[in-house]
Amino acid sequence: MKFKIQKKYLLNSIQAVSNAISSRTVIPILTGMKIDVTPSKIVLTGSNSDITIQSHIPSMKEEEEIITDMTAGSIVLPVPHFPEIIRKLPEDIVHVTVEDNYKTIIQSGKAVFTLYGQSSEEYPHIKINQSEDHLTLNIKDLKTLIRQTVFAVSPMETRPILTGVNVSLTNDLLTFTATDSHRLALRSINIKENNLEADSIVIPGKSLQDLNKIFDDHDGKVHMTILKNQVLFYTDHLYFLSRLLSGNYPETSRLIPNESKTTLHIFTKDLIHTIERAALLSSRDQNNVIRLDTLENNIIEISGNSPEIGNVKEQLGAVSIEGEELKISFSSRYMLDTLRTIDSERVQIDFTGAMRPFVIRTPDEDKILQLILPVRTF
Amino acid sequence: MKFKIQKKYLLNSIQAVSNAISSRTVIPILTGMKIDVTPSKIVLTGSNSDITIQSHIPSMKEEEEIITDMTAGSIVLPVPHFPEIIRKLPEDIVHVTVEDNYKTIIQSGKAVFTLYGQSSEEYPHIKINQSEDHLTLNIKDLKTLIRQTVFAVSPMETRPILTGVNVSLTNDLLTFTATDSHRLALRSINIKENNLEADSIVIPGKSLQDLNKIFDDHDGKVHMTILKNQVLFYTDHLYFLSRLLSGNYPETSRLIPNESKTTLHIFTKDLIHTIERAALLSSRDQNNVIRLDTLENNIIEISGNSPEIGNVKEQLGAVSIEGEELKISFSSRYMLDTLRTIDSERVQIDFTGAMRPFVIRTPDEDKILQLILPVRTF
Structure with missing residues (x-):
């Protein structure tokens, strides 16, 4: 040779x-x-x-x-x-x-x-072949699907299936879903080129992070095909094969509330920066819990309290607040994980009360949905 | 307040x-x-x-x-x-x-x-005062003194005095010396503004690394004054006080050979790159030992050997080789630590045999001296 x-x-x-x-x-x-x-x-x-x-x-x-x-x-x-x-x-x-x-x-x-x-x-014989049965999507879209969901997989092996991302295909709609049971991230896109049948698989979160890393080129197309217990992503020159997780992924659609008692529209970057500041004085024992209160005149107040060290309060103007007044506490880390993956200038957050999960969407894109469970602090 | x-x-x-x-x-x-x-x-x-x-x-x-x-x-x-x-x-x-x-x-x-x-x-009362008894040097020069010596201090507490850099002042010549007993780094500069008397102190290597970090501004002047058990470096707005190490620093001048059997002049960058490659296949157990052989026509050969994995040989043209032919083995890590601190385009290396320490100098600056002990490999 x-x-x-x-x-x-x-x-x-x-x-x-x-x-x-x-x-x-x-x-x-x-x-x-x-x-x-x-x-x-x-x-x-x-x-x-x-x-x-x-x-x-x-x-x-x-x-x-x-x-x-x-x-x-x-x-x-x-x-x-x-x-x-x-x-x-x-x-x-x-x-x-x-x-x-x-x-x-x-x-x-x-x-x-x-x-x-x-x-x-x-060396083990690993068979990697292109297949007629595949779907095709932009690398850019695949990276978005991964980036907006994979952070929400469970890091714990207690329920192994939750360490993966559920990838499902129905009627040319490809959906990635991840949850660690405290939060859920869901992202869909429409697929135009598809020979695959409707299916649902669970890909290890770690595999998707590796996949995201090796495709730094955003321009081309990538093909996906499902083999027995494995999924293959490939371009002309690069093949990425991952094992699948076995077991049934939990039914997550029932977790998503379909009503809203308080709806907040707000600029994404402003909210990120205010939450980052509040997180500096949030209790680390409790996953950096912070609190959000709605005030009058489209103002919200974000606050953090770290016993022994100090506290912080900051008022922030929203684009609009509709519905009931609200006091809610949640993990600043979960909220920042979510908001940092969102490319949209503004977000819409739908609350259904202080103890019910709330939903973050973007006004210009109906195929992204992020859900966070609040924390009881009183 | x-x-x-x-x-x-x-x-x-x-x-x-x-x-x-x-x-x-x-x-x-x-x-x-x-x-x-x-x-x-x-x-x-x-x-x-x-x-x-x-x-x-x-x-x-x-x-x-x-x-x-x-x-x-x-x-x-x-x-x-x-x-x-x-x-x-x-x-x-x-x-x-x-x-x-x-x-x-x-x-x-x-x-x-x-x-x-x-x-x-x-808060402990820490007295920090400017003093009449001080010497003044350029921040740039202080950073050079630190950078060209501090890497050679001992990381081990077995001989605590060797974890520090010996700073001595004689006749307006300020000298930093560090050794871990396998290698020695020495750098001097002439001081123009000085009210201090001849003295010798040992400053912890860690303190000098911190000092180097906080002076990222290369332009100004810095003053140094010696207090009881402490040394103070200061500018108009920044004061840096360090404890000193107590004990006698070993006499190092007798370690430095004053004859040379083989003298090599070579381009610094070429030598660094060749040694970096040889280090890839050097035995990690033995501090990444590599070998240097002089050949004819002003050529040297650098080689590395990692049993089990492989070996490497590379010939490199020197500016000149004078004196006896030579085969010598030494730690690539020590050699790279030294060569990477040298700003000069060319270095002069004086060898006095395969088992004697060799000395690295720069042709354009007589106040830098780096010494490395070879390793016996046969």
Whole structure:
């Protein structure tokens, strides 16, 4: 096996695939990165018990030669050594040659590295194929779906299913839902290109965070296909396979109140900054609980109290307040998690009393819904 | 006590003083920040068992009013709450008012914070005065003295004196020396303004790192004065007091070889990059030992070997190699620590054999000397 490649392309692929490689794995060969050289491309693979990432580097890109001097073969190289070596090479061109006993020579400029590789035959066989049965969405939309929901998954393994995001497809509407039972985040988008049947799966939250990380390019399209116990996201050159969580995701629609006693319209950034200040003097024991009171003349007051240290009060003008007057306490952390994912200039918050969950929506987008349970403080 | 101040000046002072405040202190009041208001200025003080930092904010700066509405008094406010509150205030002007029972109101825009302060009478009395007996140097030079020596102090408390930097003054030559007994870093500068007598003190390495951090302004002058068991560095508005280490600093001059069997002149950056690559495949058990061999035609070879993982060899052209041929092994980490502090484009390295310490100097500056002990690998 050998090849000569432009360093920047190899480095990009290595960085994506590295996200799947962990030194803490029960299968020793998975601490390495697999490289397959075929006559037309190089494929890098990284894998752990949750996800597998594969990056394909074509030998030609438009008119540009990316890879030359290719001889087919495969090898598994140690991580983090292989990525670190490529990152620090002195020149823009790298020669990689595998000799006897998986001894791999990496040469660039006057630097010559020898790495002891392993046989790729010991690497688990992971089948990753494109499929006719897939849906297609913009990478930008996938990143929005993840960003506006994944923060609300449960960090606790007591109910494992809640550590995942429920992804459901009905009538070309793709919906991500996450809840840790104190709050819920839901985001939908309409899918235009879809061959998948209605389905509901649960993807580990950690997998979606990794997926969000490797797609830093916002422009293209991404395809999603559901396999047995697995979900595959792929673009032309990047494949991301994740295991699914088994079990039934709880029915969450009944949690969402369909009436409102007090409706608040307010500027998102103003509310974020005021809550950040109130959170500075909120009790850390109680998940940084703060309080919101409606006053007259479309004014709300946000307050925090940290016994021993001090307290804070701040009045803030809302765009409008309709309905009953309200005093409610809630976790500033949950509220900030939610508000920080919202891109809209204004939010609408619907309350149905001090002890009932309240709902945050955006006026210009009907497919986002965030719900938070208040905290009893009196 | 009360005052009204431009937030940016208060924030600058708070940031400097915060470096001395730790939540892990045996004296509870020292977890707070002391504020003294006098008719002409505000003084902030932070302190721990090693250092005290004091920042003075004058009420006027040139024609600009920084502080108004001042009533004298003092208070101790909780950290990190007070700094966090100031950082997040909504407006550029802050009102601070101390009411009964040390209750302190901090108000900016519509945000009103109440902090429960403590009496400043409980705060230890720390006497910080300017002195006639001082030397004066450029902040830039002080930062160079620290940066080129402090990395070589011992991290271990087995010989406490080696955790400090030896600062000595003889004939207007100020010298900083640090050693962990495997390497030594020495830097001198000539002092033009000096009323201090010849002296030698040992300042904790940690204190000098803190001092380096708070002087991010490179332009001005700084004064140094030696008190009983303490050293004080000060500018017009900032005072930095550190305890000294007691005990005799070892005599280090006899460690420095005064002959050379092999002299290498080489470009600093080239050498750094080659050593960084060799370090990737050096044995971590042995402090990342790498090897340097002189070859013919002014070429050196740097190599690393990590059993199990692989090895690396790289040839590098030197400006000149004079004297005996050489094979030597040393810690890549020590060598990189040293080379990264050197600003000069080229370095001169003098070797006196494979098992003797070698010395790194710069050709354009005779007041820097770095020494590293080699490692026996065969």
